[in-house]
Amino acid sequence: MIEAIGLTKQYGDKKAVDGLTFTVRPGMVTGFLGPNGAGKSTTMRMILGLDAPTSGTVTVNGRPYVKAVAPMREVGALLDAKAIHGGRTAYNHLLALAQSNRLPARRVGEVLELTGLTQVAKKRSGGFSLGMGQRLGIAAALLGDPRVLMFDEPVNGLDPDGIRWIREFMRRLAGEGRTVFVSSHLMSEMEHTADHLIVIGRGRLQADCSVKDFIARNSEQTVTVRTPETMKLLQLLAGKGARVSNDETGLITVRGATPQQIGDLAFDHQIRVHELAPHQGSLEEAFMEMTRDQVEYRAVAVGAGPNGPGGPGGPVPPQNPYAPGQMIGAR
Numbered sequence: 187m188i189e190a191i192g193l194t195k196q197y198g199d200k201k202a203v204d205g206l207t208f209t210v211r212p213g214m215v216t217g218f219l220g221p222n223g224a225g226k227s228t229t230m231r232m233i234l235g236l237d238a239p240t241s242g243t244v245t246v247n248g249r250p251y252v253k254a255v256a257p258m259r260e261v262g263a264l265l266d267a268k269a270i271h272g273g274r275t276a277y278n279h280l281l282a283l284a285q286s287n288r289l290p291a292r293r294v295g296e297v298l299e300l301t302g303l304t305q306v307a308k309k310r311s312g313g314f315s316l317g318m319g320q321r322l323g324i325a326a327a328l329l330g331d332p333r334v335l336m337f338d339e340p341v342n343g344l345d346p347d348g349i350r351w352i353r354e355f356m357r358r359l360a361g362e363g364r365t366v367f368v369s370s371h372l373m374s375e376m377e378h379t380a381d382h383l384i385v386i387g388r389g390r391l392q393a394d395c396s397v398k399d400f401i402a403r404n405s406e407q408t409v410t411v412r413t414p415e416t417m418k419l420l421q422l423l424a425g426k427g428a429r430v431s432n433d434e435t436g437l438i439t440v441r442g443a444t445p446q447q448i449g450d451l452a453f454d455h456q457i458r459v460h461e462l463a464p465h466q467g468s469l470e471e472a473f474m475e476m477t478r479d480q481v482e483y484r485a486v487a488v489g490a491g492p493n494g495p496g497g498p499g500g501p502v503p504p505q506n507p508y509a510p511g512q513m514i515g516a517r
């Protein structure tokens with residue numbers, strides 16, 4: 187369990203994290219979402235004691251992480267999978283980590299097995315693909331068999347197989363009763379992976395709810411209807427105050443009426459209906475709607491003028507705050 191209370195981080199006059207209070211519970215995957223610069227990485231760094239809060243507290247299993255006697259047994263974290271000593275074999279990399287953290291050497295074989303790396307254990311990790319590098323990072327995070335796992339953008343750059351593997355693996359870890367906290371920009375991925383969401387914008391908490399509730403609250407349901415009497419139904423629906431549109435194939439999209447209301451209306455006027463389907467927005471649509479005003483660095487069309495990102499007055503993109511070579515648990 188991770189608990190943040192009034193967590194705040196100020197950099198100069200910039201509040202990167204602003205009074206965040208939330209709980210990440212065991213037994214489920216909690217997605218950590220927010221636009222660029224929202225404060226996700228800063229929050230994760232404070233959870234791991236890599237950054238000190240300006241005010242507020244954050245605890246892991248009831249204690250600040252820095253006070254943990256055996257950090258790798260408390261939390262496993264994957265922040266930057268590329269921060270691995272590429273000259274070592276996967277086995278030696280994990281063994282060095284296990285030894286420096288007083289973990290039994292047998293865990294190395296176990297985590298290699300768990301992450302499907304046994305066959306390549308004697309290969310140097312410098313030659314690993316991105317997907318294998320991620321697996322190795324996850325193997326390292328699992329060395330101490332921790333109850334809490336944190337992953338920062340774990341599927342970035344992975345191919346569909348790699349993404350599916352990580353998704354299933356995170357679900358499996360949550361199924362074992364562990365706390366799994368994962369940040370991602372890939373909304374479609376989070377929709378399939380997370381049970382619960384913590385959404386932040388400009389350092390502040392925007393939502394703390396299930397994925398289902400988040401989508402229901404932040405996206406509008408539409409209904410599509412197909413009928414041979416398109417114009418007649420369109421007029422009837424508009425007359426009832428629904429917002430309607432139709433495409434060149436005659437498919438009608440309705441907002442502001444339920445499938446039942448539409449079906450009944452059609453029946454009352456003896457209009458044949460060939461298709462009637464409700465559609466709930468995706469997590470991506472819901473997220474875009476919610477964070478519309480909060481994106482710190484919005485893309486501007488090329489040639490948009492001096493204040494565009496490439497122009498002299500344009501914003502400077504945020505730097506990755508992770509120090510190179512940062513490997514959680516290896517400290």
Ligand SMILES: Nc1ncnc2c1ncn2[C@@H]1O[C@H](COP(=O)(O)OP(=O)(O)OP(=O)(O)O)[C@@H](O)[C@H]1O
Pocket residue numbers: 197200201202203220221222223224225226227228229482504505507
């Ligand atoms: N060391 C630092 N010094 C000054 N400002 C910082 C520092 N680290 C982060 N920031 C600023 O704090 C804000 C939050 O940054 P953070 O990296 O936590 O956001 P994020 O949600 O992880 O974004 P991204 O998805 O782009 O990584 C940004 O405005 C960023 O520029």
